[in-house]
Amino acid sequence: xxxxxxxxxxxxxxxxxxxxxxxxxxxxxxxxxxxxxxxxxxxxxxxxxxxxxxxxxxxxxxxxxxxxxxxxxxxxxxxxxxxxxxxxxxxxxxxxxxxxxxxxxxxxxxxxxxxxxxxxxxxxxxxxxxxxxxxxxxxxxxxxxxxxxxxxxxxxxxxxxxxxxxxxxxxxxxxxxxxxxxxxxxxxxxxxxxxxxxxxxxxxxxxxxxxxxxxxxxxxxxxxxxxxxxxxxxxxxxxxxxxxxxxxxxxxxxxxxxxxxxxxxxxxxxxxxxxxxxxxxxxxxxxxxxxxxxxxxxxxxxxxxxxxxxxxxxxxxxxxxxxxxxxxxxxxxxxxxxxxxxxxxxxxxxxxxxxxxxxxxxxxxxxxxxxxxxxxxxxxxxxxxxxxxxxxxxxxxxxxxxxxxxxxxxxxxxxxxxxxxxxxxxxxxxxxxxxxxxxxxxxxxxxxxxxxxxxxxxxxxxxxxxxxxxxxxxxxxxxxxxxxxxxxxxxxxxxxxxxxxxxxxxxxxxxxxxxxxxxxxxxxxxxxxxxxxxxxxxxxxxxxxxxxxxxxxxxxxxxxxxxxxxxxxxxxxxxxxxxxxxxxxxxxxxxxxxxxxxxxxxxxxxxxxxxxxxxxxxxxxxxxxxxxxxxxxxxxxxxxxxxxxxxxxxxxxxxxxxxxxxxxxxxxxxxxxxxxxxxxxxxxxxxxxxxxxxxxxxxxxxxxxxxxxxxxxxxxxxxxxxxxxxxxxxxxxxxxxxxxxxxxxxxxxxxxxxxxxxxxxxxxxxxxxxxxxxxxxxxxxxxxxxxxxxxxxxxxxxxxxxxxxxxxxxxxxxxxxx
RNA sequence: GCCGAAGUGGCGGAACUGGGAGACGCGCUGGACUCAAAAUCCAGUGGGGCCACGCCCCGUGCGGGUUCGAUCCCCGCCUUCGGCACCA
Numbered sequence: 001x002x003x004x005x006x007x008x009x010x011x012x013x014x015x016x017x018x019x020x021x022x023x024x025x026x027x028x029x030x031x032x033x034x035x036x037x038x039x040x041x042x043x044x045x046x047x048x049x050x051x052x053x054x055x056x057x058x059x060x061x062x063x064x065x066x067x068x069x070x071x072x073x074x075x076x077x078x079x080x081x082x083x084x085x086x087x088x089x090x091x092x093x094x095x096x097x098x099x100x101x102x103x104x105x106x107x108x109x110x111x112x113x114x115x116x117x118x119x120x121x122x123x124x125x126x127x128x129x130x131x132x133x134x135x136x137x138x139x140x141x142x143x144x145x146x147x148x149x150x151x152x153x154x155x156x157x158x159x160x161x162x163x164x165x166x167x168x169x170x171x172x173x174x175x176x177x178x179x180x181x182x183x184x185x186x187x188x189x190x191x192x193x194x195x196x197x198x199x200x201x202x203x204x205x206x207x208x209x210x211x212x213x214x215x216x217x218x219x220x221x222x223x224x225x226x227x228x229x230x231x232x233x234x235x236x237x238x239x240x241x242x243x244x245x246x247x248x249x250x251x252x253x254x255x256x257x258x259x260x261x262x263x264x265x266x267x268x269x270x271x272x273x274x275x276x277x278x279x280x281x282x283x284x285x286x287x288x289x290x291x292x293x294x295x296x297x298x299x300x301x302x303x304x305x306x307x308x309x310x311x312x313x314x315x316x317x318x319x320x321x322x323x324x325x326x327x328x329x330x331x332x333x334x335x336x337x338x339x340x341x342x343x344x345x346x347x348x349x350x351x352x353x354x355x356x357x358x359x360x361x362x363x364x365x366x367x368x369x370x371x372x373x374x375x376x377x378x379x380x381x382x383x384x385x386x387x388x389x390x391x392x393x394x395x396x397x398x399x400x401x402x403x404x405x406x407x408x409x410x411x412x413x414x415x416x417x418x419x420x421x422x423x424x425x426x427x428x429x430x431x432x433x434x435x436x437x438x439x440x441x442x443x444x445x446x447x448x449x450x451x452x453x454x455x456x457x458x459x460x461x462x463x464x465x466x467x468x469x470x471x472x473x474x475x476x477x478x479x480x481x482x483x484x485x486x487x488x489x490x491x492x493x494x495x496x497x498x499x500x501x502x503x504x505x506x507x508x509x510x511x512x513x514x515x516x517x518x519x520x521x522x523x524x525x526x527x528x529x530x531x532x533x534x535x536x537x538x539x540x541x542x543x544x545x546x547x548x549x550x551x552x553x554x555x556x557x558x559x560x561x562x563x564x565x566x567x568x569x570x571x572x573x574x575x576x577x578x579x580x581x582x583x584x585x586x587x588x589x590x591x592x593x594x595x596x597x598x599x600x601x602x603x604x605x606x607x608x609x610x611x612x613x614x615x616x617x618x619x620x621x622x623x624x625x626x627x628x629x630x631x632x633x634x635x636x637x638x639x640x641x642x643x644x645x646x647x648x649x650x651x652x653x654x655x656x657x658x659x660x661x662x663x664x665x666x667x668x669x670x671x672x673x674x675x676x677x678x679x680x681x682x683x684x685x686x687x688x689x690x691x692x693x694x695x696x697x698x699x700x701x702x703x704x705x706x707x708x709x710x711x712x713x714x715x716x717x718x719x720x721x722x723x724x725x726x727x728x729x730x731x732x733x734x735x736x737x738x739x740x741x742x743x744x745x746x747x748x749x750x751x752x753x754x755x756x757x758x759x760x761x762x763x764x765x766x767x768x769x770x771x772x773x774x775x776x777x778x779x780x781x782x783x784x785x786x787x788x789x790x791x792x793x794x795x796x797x798x799x800x801x802x803x804x805x806x807x808x809x810x811x812x813x814x815x816x817x818x
Numbered sequence: 819g820c821c822g823a824a825g826u827g828g829c830g831g832a833a834c835u836g837g838g839a840g841a842c843g844c845g846c847u848g849g850a851c852u853c854a855a856a857a858u859c860c861a862g863u864g865g866g867g868c869c870a871c872g873c874c875c876c877g878u879g880c881g882g883g884u885u886c887g888a889u890c891c892c893c894g895c896c897u898u899c900g901g902c903a904c905c906a
Contacts (some may be wrong), residue, residue: 178903220822227902229822234906253906265906287884304819304904338905345906351819410819425905543871546901568838616843618830622823623899633843668868673832686831688842695842698859762838767887769838791871798898813837817886 003641007606010731015118017213017730023742024068024123028517029485039077041533041606042068043572045541045549046083046503049109049131050090053116054058055581055588055614055626056542058598062724063578063620063683064540065122069723070677072123073746079533081515082117082124084110086133089167089183092437096470098716102437106133106467116338116598120607121726123742128518132439132507137514139460140524141507142442144556146453153199153559154431156451160269160336161430163191168471168732170195172503173427174228174548179302185288190294195291196441196500197428200555204229204424206569207554216574218621221546228547230425235409237418239264239317239326239344240699246272248317251339251423254349255412256404259393260367261344262357264317264326265310268293269336272314276328284313286325293332301332308333308356319344320417321408322394331356354371366442367393368401426781431503436469438501446488455489461497475499508549508554512536514570524565531567539572547576576681579623581614587625608725609634615683615724638728641694641717644701645732648714656708662697663709664753666716669693671749673720719747762813763788765797781808788814 015408019025044064047057061082068080086106095105106392108129117124127644130137148154162171166186170193175182200207208229211222234253241248248264266273267740268290277283289311293301300306310331317326326344333352334343347357357364370388376704390396396404412418440461443452454461464483469476477499478484510524510733516533517525535557542550550572557571580587584595611632618624656663674687697713700706717734722741733741759782761775771793775784785806798818805817 201843223822224901230902230905232905250906254906300906306904308904333904333906335905348870350906352906355904423905425902516897543900613843616830625830627844629844630830634857643858672834680834682834684830685834685842688832691842760838764837764887767837767885772838805886806839809837813887815837 005639011607011727014727014730015121025125025127026079037075040537041070041079042538047112048090049084049086049106050094052112055596059578059614061122062614066723068123068540077291080125083130083511085508086131087438087507128515130514130518135460136392138439141439142459149453152735156196158194160192161195163189165189168473172430174772195432197430200429201426201486203558204426205553207750210569213570218577224546225551230569232423235418236421241317248342249340250344251421252343252720255408256401257346257349257367258321260346260348260365261319262363262365263345264328265343265345266330267334267335267336267341268330270341276315277313286311286313345642367391431506432500433503434475435471435501440501441498443498444486444495448493449488449490452488454488505552509552535568535570536572538574540576543577571663578620581624581626583626605631605635609638612724614686620683637691644698644714648711649735654708654711656712660709662713665696667715667749668752670747690717693717759811763794764815766817770794770797784808784814
């Protein structure tokens with residue numbers, strides 16, 4: 001009885017058994033169309049192999065493990081795969097830092113991560129492992145690119161792009177945070193380059209509407225995506241320049257304020273600006289301003305604190321509602337990327353326009369007033385109230401904003417001067433990267449044929465070996481001259497390959513589909529197999545992917561559904577976003593030097609204790625603070641369970657009465673743990689519940705009369721703890737005389753045992769608890785009240801006063817009001 | 819500024835549908851075992867009070883409200899965190 005709990009021996013033992021027996025492999029059904037007992041797809045976001053696993057991964061994959069184990073033992077076929085997001089900036093930068101070739105560094109990291117994953121005992125189907133940098137994978141990434149190209153959803157255009165001077169590459173809008181590079185923090189510059197884009201804006205409406213198809217996503221993630229897509233309803237209104245006969249449409253959400261427009265503003269990048277001022281006295285000044293604006297750092301230009309700048313063009317437009325001539329200005333507070341790059345300025349009802357008007361002494365004309373209130377002269381009235389009214393707006397005066405909006409648009413539409421319009425904040429997804437370590441874009445440029453896609457049968461376009469992969473402003477692939485030179489697939493003439501690679505997020509926008517059919521070499525997947533497993537029933541990952549990855553993957557699936565390759569429209573039905581791990585008051589990060597290495601902690605306490613602790617420490621969806629001493633509590637808990645298990649195992653099987661107290665406790669614990677994990681998605685409380693059960697059993701273990709119930713309760717605790725601490729659970733299960741706990745049915749609570757013959761009646765006086773008393777279940781209400789009144793402590797509080805009200809909640813409490 | 823989430827012991831946190839606040843764990847205090855330590859076990863641990871081996875009062879950010887009864891619902895504030903932010 002002196003054998004100590006020693007994770008160092010039991011953990012490797014079971015890891016070997018699982019590997020040998022391929023315990024968690026789940027083959028595809030032979031006939032995928034046939035429905036089986038029930039199947040489910042549990043997926044966690046795949047890691048970047050830019051280093052080894054950190055505590056965030058441990059939390060992520062342990063969460064997935066618990067869910068997968070419980071569902072597997074509940075009778076589902078569970079798909080629970082794993083892979084590596086191997087291409088891209090994180091891995092490449094790690095390689096440059098360490099001075100090795102990205103492929104070697106990446107593959108070394110993958111080997112280390114795979115080892116860590118085994119060491120954690122995660123129940124992964126290793127037969128489905130994929131890595132996005134392997135030709136067998138990225139061949140199909142290229143294939144999918146060509147699909148999108150064929151559908152007109154991948155296109156090339158010259159565009160002002162976000163350029164990171166440190167990473168020496170273009171960034172997607174989503175990768176720019178406050179004007180700085182998401183990865184390295186450098187200030188992003190503007191640059192004009194020919195780049196590849198995916199037309200995600202074509203799906204803006206569907207990305208919003210089809211949120212209805214999702215079963216359970218965190219509200220904040222949906223809000224973030226909604227904000228990012230930024231749908232605004234309004235109108236497009238055409239302003240006209242009479243001198244040059246040019247139309248200048250604007251987008252506005254406030255057509256009700258059209259009569260308040262006092263000037264007009266173009267973005268500096270607006271294509272009509274040069275022709276507008278050509279040959280006029282304003283030409284030099286305006287063009288100088290345009291040049292200056294282009295050079296201004298994006299962050300400075302976007303800062304609303306900075307005073308507005310601008311310049312008058314000398315031209316005027318005509319306001320279509322009242323024929324008034326409005327001066328045209330150019331200012332960089334108007335963005336070319338949004339709406340039409342031109343605005344009507346209504347300083348009385350827009351803060352930015354108001355600021356500009358104040359700065360340049362332009363008129364302010366109030367056309368909407370709050371009912372009964374006077375407009376504030378010193379600021380724009382942008383507020384919305386139920387009963388605001390239009391003034392000085394011709395026939396629309398006196399109507400409310402809500403009424404005026406459609407009325408004015410309708411009036412304009414009748415004259416061909418406007419129409420209802422919707423505008424989005426979302427921009428197309430820029431996927432070109434001037435970096436080496438990525439999926440080559442399967443395109444060649446031919447002088448005669450132009451942009452030519454590489455034929456499907458020529459895929460993959462292999463990433464060439466190059467000596468110099470450090471970024472220098474143009475793609476390192478350009479240096480592989482033999483590779484760049486290619487025959488045009490169309491005319492056979494001389495052509496050049498595209499030398500940019502794809503954004504990593506392209507690779508990860510479809511990996512969850514590849515897992516379903518990972519070895520298919522004739523297609524990216526068999527649609528019957530993909531449709532069998534997908535959509536993912538439970539997706540788990542960090543909230544940092546709330547917009548990037550999760551939006552891109554949704555876009556991809558919608559496109560693939562539209563072209564008939566998938567039978568569903570949303571990739572992830574349920575999403576769980578786990579919180580981050582903090583240590584010493586800050587987010588764990590290498591740069592802050594406050595990283596706790598899972599390897600060290602596992603070496604010291606064992607994988608089971610780490611798995612338990614990381615989920616016990618707090619709610620899984622909130623940020624948590626790692627506390628060094630905390631894990632010792634979990635080790636102690638496992639030690640207690642271990643000693644209990646060995647002692648019980650040593651005694652052999654003993655019968656127990658069905659309704660013994662510990663048997664009831666065991667069933668109550670089953671009910672609670674199952675409900676918490678399955679319905680409430682809570683992972684810390686089950687550990688507390690099991691711990692409570694073990695404490696109770698531990699106290700009773702030396703009573704020979706109770707050996708039977710002690711055994712049953714111990715076995716229950718072992719069975720329930722298995723998803724969290726699979727190694728120790730497996731070892732104890734074996735010692736208790738059973739086999740392969742991971743294949744055993746998840747315990748079910750017997751409803752009969754959850755019902756008690758008696759319950760503890762809470763007795764309140766005026767809503768305050770005064771006493772408790774054990775009473776039989778089903779006692780009539782009148783009798784409950786009578787029993788309550790008899791209690792001496794209750795009587796002293798009643799103090800002979802008249803009882804005005806008796807509230808009885810059967811099975812719970814009696815409240816007497818005096 | 820706009821949107822969202824959250825404020826509970828010394829600490830992490832629990833409390834399911836409006837019904838016993840503080841489960842579980844950390845830390846701490848006292849005790850047992852031990853030559854001693856480690857490990858383990860037992861008891862205690864929100865604050866205050868008293869005619870003190872039991873009972874009373876207060877207590878879930880602050881101020882109100884609804885209710886027999888509020889950590890939970892409503893109104894107003896304060897604080898913290900997250901997202902968005904010249905998007906017309």
